[in-house]
Amino acid sequence: MPEKLKPAGETRAADVLHRMRADIINCTLKPGMKLKFESLREMYEVSFSTLREALSRLVAEGLVVAEDQRGFIVAPVSIDDLNDLTDVRVLIERECLTLAIKRGDDAWEATIIGAFHRMDRLQERLGLKYYLSEEWTKLHGDFHFSLVVACQSPNLLEIRQKLFERAHRYRRMSSQFRTKWRAKDVEHKMIMEAVIARDPTKAGKLIERHIRETTANVVKYAGHLFEAPDEEPRSRAVRVSA
Amino acid sequence: MPEKLKPAGETRAADVLHRMRADIINCTLKPGMKLKFESLREMYEVSFSTLREALSRLVAEGLVVAEDQRGFIVAPVSIDDLNDLTDVRVLIERECLTLAIKRGDDAWEATIIGAFHRMDRLQERLGLKYYLSEEWTKLHGDFHFSLVVACQSPNLLEIRQKLFERAHRYRRMSSQFRTKWRAKDVEHKMIMEAVIARDPTKAGKLIERHIRETTANVVKYAGHLFEAPDEEPRSRAVRVSA
DNA sequence: AAATAAATTATTTTCGAAATTTTATCCAAA
DNA sequence: TTTGGATAAAATTTCGAAAATAATTTATTT
Numbered sequence: 001m002p003e004k005l006k007p008a009g010e011t012r013a014a015d016v017l018h019r020m021r022a023d024i025i026n027c028t029l030k031p032g033m034k035l036k037f038e039s040l041r042e043m044y045e046v047s048f049s050t051l052r053e054a055l056s057r058l059v060a061e062g063l064v065v066a067e068d069q070r071g072f073i074v075a076p077v078s079i080d081d082l083n084d085l086t087d088v089r090v091l092i093e094r095e096c097l098t099l100a101i102k103r104g105d106d107a108w109e110a111t112i113i114g115a116f117h118r119m120d121r122l123q124e125r126l127g128l129k130y131y132l133s134e135e136w137t138k139l140h141g142d143f144h145f146s147l148v149v150a151c152q153s154p155n156l157l158e159i160r161q162k163l164f165e166r167a168h169r170y171r172r173m174s175s176q177f178r179t180k181w182r183a184k185d186v187e188h189k190m191i192m193e194a195v196i197a198r199d200p201t202k203a204g205k206l207i208e209r210h211i212r213e214t215t216a217n218v219v220k221y222a223g224h225l226f227e228a229p230d231e232e233p234r235s236r237a238v239r240v241s242a
Numbered sequence: 243m244p245e246k247l248k249p250a251g252e253t254r255a256a257d258v259l260h261r262m263r264a265d266i267i268n269c270t271l272k273p274g275m276k277l278k279f280e281s282l283r284e285m286y287e288v289s290f291s292t293l294r295e296a297l298s299r300l301v302a303e304g305l306v307v308a309e310d311q312r313g314f315i316v317a318p319v320s321i322d323d324l325n326d327l328t329d330v331r332v333l334i335e336r337e338c339l340t341l342a343i344k345r346g347d348d349a350w351e352a353t354i355i356g357a358f359h360r361m362d363r364l365q366e367r368l369g370l371k372y373y374l375s376e377e378w379t380k381l382h383g384d385f386h387f388s389l390v391v392a393c394q395s396p397n398l399l400e401i402r403q404k405l406f407e408r409a410h411r412y413r414r415m416s417s418q419f420r421t422k423w424r425a426k427d428v429e430h431k432m433i434m435e436a437v438i439a440r441d442p443t444k445a446g447k448l449i450e451r452h453i454r455e456t457t458a459n460v461v462k463y464a465g466h467l468f469e470a471p472d473e474e475p476r477s478r479a480v481r482v483s484a
Numbered sequence: 485a486a487a488t489a490a491a492t493t494a495t496t497t498t499c500g501a502a503a504t505t506t507t508a509t510c511c512a513a514a
Numbered sequence: 515t516t517t518g519g520a521t522a523a524a525a526t527t528t529c530g531a532a533a534a535t536a537a538t539t540t541a542t543t544t
Contacts, residue, residue: 047529049291060302088397155330
């Protein structure tokens with residue numbers, strides 16, 4: 001086994017892209033932060049051009065903002081963005097769910113049940129602070145994906161995935177400050193049951209409530225982090241501490 | 243005035259991105275075509291890294307496909323992709339239209355009427371083959387954008403724009419082979435009237451019909467261009483002729 | 485002191501050579 | 515003839531130096 005690095009088939013740029021996307025989504029790279037090339041070069045151990053390649057993709061995904069001739073910053077967060085994101089997610093998730101219920105087969109149902117079980121067990125094992133776990137986050141993402149994977153629309157799934165990632169960044173911000181946690185997660189179970197009962201109306205309403213309540217919690221616990229009235233009007237961007 | 247080049251504020255990479263996106267959308271760079279760096283370098287007069295930057299963005303937009311360690315190809319076209327694209331566009335355009343009708347003000351209505359007028363007059367002037375004109379294409383895009391611009395959702399507008407661009411590539415493919423043209427364009431006028439009458443149900447149905455009929459025409463006139471049963475199983479990609 | 489300009493420093497952007505990887509060609513063995 | 519493997523050629527990917535641009539500091543003038 002090699003000591004450390006292993007892009008394995010993919011290019012170095014693709015590897016950096018994945019790592020950087022993960023770092024932005026889980027707020028290791030903080031919203032609004034200036035992305036200095038020297039720092040990034042140390043952090044990811046690649047050259048300028050390779051970095052720019054990854055950054056360019058992230059710009060297209062809406063996770064990074066390019067300021068022509070003045071570098072890149074991590075996409076800022078705001079209440080407006082969160083609200084808009086929430087509305088669009090409701091539209092897309094509901095459509096995906098409706099289609100999946102129409103088109104999914106038995107194997108699909110089994111996948112959902114499996115994904116829920118994995119998430120649920122880990123949740124029990126981790127106790128109240130499950131939300132802070134990287135592993136639970138992964139399984140939570142897998143569960144939500146399993147619900148819609150049978151919709152058969154590559155475009156919808158692609159759009160959904162990108163929105164889900166951006167929403168996760170907000171969830172991540174609030175999870176640090178959250179004090180109250182639903183002990184037993186009944187929401188996910190209800191969604192799953194409605195989906196397997198092939199009830200698109202009920203499933204749609206439940207997923208909408210799930211998304212909107214999550215947003216409400218984000219605003220409640222992390223709202224104070226958004227749009228801090230700019231102290232330095234000149235350079236709004238936060239510095240990266242190298 | 244400088245002789246030729248003028249990125250004007252934006253970076254060289256951003257300039258190449260715009261030119262390349264336009265070339266893919268209007269099929270100067272043909273679907274499935276292998277994108278060789280030497281050819282591209284001549285074509286756009288920039289270096290490897292700058293090219294890769296632009297290509298990376300186009301990958302994220304779904305106009306280019308990256309084949310790890312084996313370069314890039316223009317995103318292929320297919321009936322399946324067109325059908326999926328059509329369904330998702332119907333969903334998104336209808337939502338945008340509904341929201342715009344709810345939220346738009348008088349100035350917005352005026353914008354629509356202006357955009358329609360510009361498109362309509364050019365159409366009259368150009369006669370039957372208006373569809374082949376670059377300028378008409380631009381005004382047509384502007385008109386459709388004006389219909390939804392008041393929806394107030396940056397995310398929906400962004401998604402809509404990217405889908406519209408990809409759909410345009412299909413329209414462009416069929417326009418070369420099309421023999422019958424609707425002499426007077428009544429469809430756009432009806433949509434505009436329903437929107438200004440603030441009738442979301444009617445406007446939604448009309449925009450859906452507009453999109454689906456366009457797709458039907460694409461299949462009719464350009465369907466034979468899709469998914470030519472691969473003659474060379476090894477290298478499916480078409481070569482760029484430098 | 486405040487404002488403007490010039491010079492300096494810091495940072496980003498671009499380039500093409502060098503390294504890596506894939507693809508094509510050739511040759512020997514079955 | 516076909517198969518497998520080495521060798522050569524072609525293409526992509528990565529790198530860091532050099533050029534271009536922006537930000538900061540210093541100097542000069544009002």
